[in-house]
Amino acid sequence: MEKTIKIESKLSNLSVVENAIDTITRDSGINRENYGKIMVSVMEAVNNAIVHGNKYNEKKFVNIFISLENNLLEVTIEDQGKGFKPSEVPDPTEPENLENVNGRGVFLMKNLADELRFNKAGNKVILKFKNIIS
Numbered sequence: 001m002e003k004t005i006k007i008e009s010k011l012s013n014l015s016v017v018e019n020a021i022d023t024i025t026r027d028s029g030i031n032r033e034n035y036g037k038i039m040v041s042v043m044e045a046v047n048n049a050i051v052h053g054n055k056y057n058e059k060k061f062v063n064i065f066i067s068l069e070n071n072l073l074e075v076t077i078e079d080q081g082k083g084f085k086p087s088e089v090p091d092p093t094e095p096e097n098l099e100n101v102n103g104r105g106v107f108l109m110k111n112l113a114d115e116l117r118f119n120k121a122g123n124k125v126i127l128k129f130k131n132i133i134s
Contacts, residue, residue: 073128
């Protein structure tokens with residue numbers, strides 16, 4: 001199964017992505033534990049694309065590609081921003097960063113997805129979730 005979503009960079013469009021994840025997980029039999037990991041990771045990635053990547057510019061789009069095959073869910077989120085260097089995002093678990101709100105999304109994605117990759121430019125993230133159907 002594959003699904004492509006293209007949204008304008010408005011936070012109100014997060015609900016479009018949320019509804020798509022709800023439908024895919026329900027229709028494919030993804031269990032509750034994996035549903036939570038997928039939802040949080042994908043919503044963080046899309047939110048980051050809108051806020052940090054496209055800087056809320058409604059003329060820029062966020063493209064989401066979802067693929068479910070052989071018990072592997074892969075979600076790719078790409079914005080039209082300049083990108084960033086994931087290695088430069090501060091670790092939110094370090095004492096000096098505990099009150100910093102930036103960097104938590106990448107931390108969550110890294111810890112919830114089975115695999116997290118960014119393209120070289122830093123404007124595309126690929127989240128992989130393995131063995132998600134019970």
